[in-house]
Amino acid sequence: MTALDVVGMSAGYGTQPVVEDINLSVKSGTVTALFGANGAGKSTTLKAISGAIGVMAGSVAINGAVTTAPLYQRARNGLSYITEERSVFKGLTVEENLRVGGVDIPTVLVLFPELEKRLHIKAGLVSGGEQQMLSLGRAMVRGPNLILADELSLGLAPLVVTRLFKALRTAASETGLGVLLVEQHVRKALDYVDHVYVMKRGHIAMDLTVAEAKLRIDDIENAYLSA
Numbered sequence: 011m012t013a014l015d016v017v018g019m020s021a022g023y024g025t026q027p028v029v030e031d032i033n034l035s036v037k038s039g040t041v042t043a044l045f046g047a048n049g050a051g052k053s054t055t056l057k058a059i060s061g062a063i064g065v066m067a068g069s070v071a072i073n074g075a076v077t078t079a080p081l082y083q084r085a086r087n088g089l090s091y092i093t094e095e096r097s098v099f100k101g102l103t104v105e106e107n108l109r110v111g112g113v114d115i116p117t118v119l120v121l122f123p124e125l126e127k128r129l130h131i132k133a134g135l136v137s138g139g140e141q142q143m144l145s146l147g148r149a150m151v152r153g154p155n156l157i158l159a160d161e162l163s164l165g166l167a168p169l170v171v172t173r174l175f176k177a178l179r180t181a182a183s184e185t186g187l188g189v190l191l192v193e194q195h196v197r198k199a200l201d202y203v204d205h206v207y208v209m210k211r212g213h214i215a216m217d218l219t220v221a222e223a224k225l226r227i228d229d230i231e232n233a234y235l236s237a
Contacts, residue, residue, distance in 0.1 A: 011038040011074070013156045013188025014059065018068030021058035027066055028054040029212040034190075036156065036205075041182050041189040043199050046209035047235050052192045053094060055209070056158045059190070060084060060091040073155050090149035094161040094192075097145045100134025104144055107133050111148040118147035121177055139170035146174055150181050160192045171195060175202040196235060200224055208234045 014036040022028035029051040036042045046052050057063045059070055061081040069076050072089060081091065091097075099107055104125055108115045119126050122143040128136050133144060142162060149157055159178070163171040179202040181187050193199040200206070206223040208216035208230055215234055216223075223230065 011186075012036070012071075013038045013073060014190060015071040015074075016059060016068070017071075019055075019058060019065055019070060020067040021054060021063055021065050023063065027212070029058070029209075030067075032068070032214055034207050034214060034217075036188040036190050038155070038188050039182055039186045040204040041178055041191060041202060042205045042207065043196075043203040044190060044192045044207050044209060045196055045199075045230065045235060046215075050209040050234075051212040052209055053160055054212075056091070056160050056190070056192060060089065060158055062091070088153075088155035090152060090154040090157045092142075092145050092149055092157065092159045092162060094164060096138070096141045097149070098133040098141050100132065102133060103130050104133055104136065104140075105129040107144055108148055111152065113148050113151040117151045118144075121150065122147050122173075139166050139173075142166060142170070142174060146177060150177065150187075153185075154187065156188045156190070158190050158192075161194065162191065163193060163195050163198075168198070171198060175199065178202065196231065197227065200227070210234050 012035055016032055016034045019032040020027045020030040032055055044052050058065050061079055061084045108118055125143055128140055162174050178189050182189050200220055200223055203220050206218045206220060207214050
């Protein structure tokens with residue numbers, strides 16, 4: 011089954027497209043990476059897929075159904091979207107964040123036991139890694155069909171990044187979840203993904219299996235990931 015199928019999608023802001031003719035798919039039970047330099051259009055692509063901004067052309071299908079619904083409706087229908095700003099309510103405690111998300115707190119703590127001692131601390135006061143564990147735990151335990159994760163590892167220590175990647179990989183493999191991961195830690199991410207797309211200047215420049223991407227990693231970094 012395909013968790014996400016994007017066909018000929020163009021999107022942007024106002025009347026100006028930022029990304030054009032985007033074709034990509036994410037199979038259920040897999041993790042797909044979207045790489046590219048800063049400004050390549052990765053975040054805009056996720057915003058359009060999520061319904062946070064409109065699509066100018068083409069289509070987005072989630073779990074086989076084409077949708078033009080706004081973000082909140084897609085979220086109700088099984089989409090979780092983790093933005094690069096870290097999706098937490100900083101004025102609420104960790105526990106309150108989980109309750110607002112309507113998730114089972116013990117299940118989140120099984121995934122990320124580090125949060126147990128932080129439950130009664132405001133989310134804005136915990137570390138960046140703990141904020142991302144909170145965001146990811148809340149997103150995963152909702153039981154989504156598809157997770158969009160934008161720069162999950164931004165500013166985090168390598169050990170924390172590994173924890174987050176492993177959690178996504180395990181969830182995809184065990185629950186059939188589909189994941190589209192925008193990521194700058196390219197070499198580390200390749201150990202946890204199944205498929206790779208590379209963007210350049212608003213277009214998909216490469217469509218590779220993870221095995222192909224590993225063989226061509228130097229070419230990818232030199233040609234597409236430099237500013």
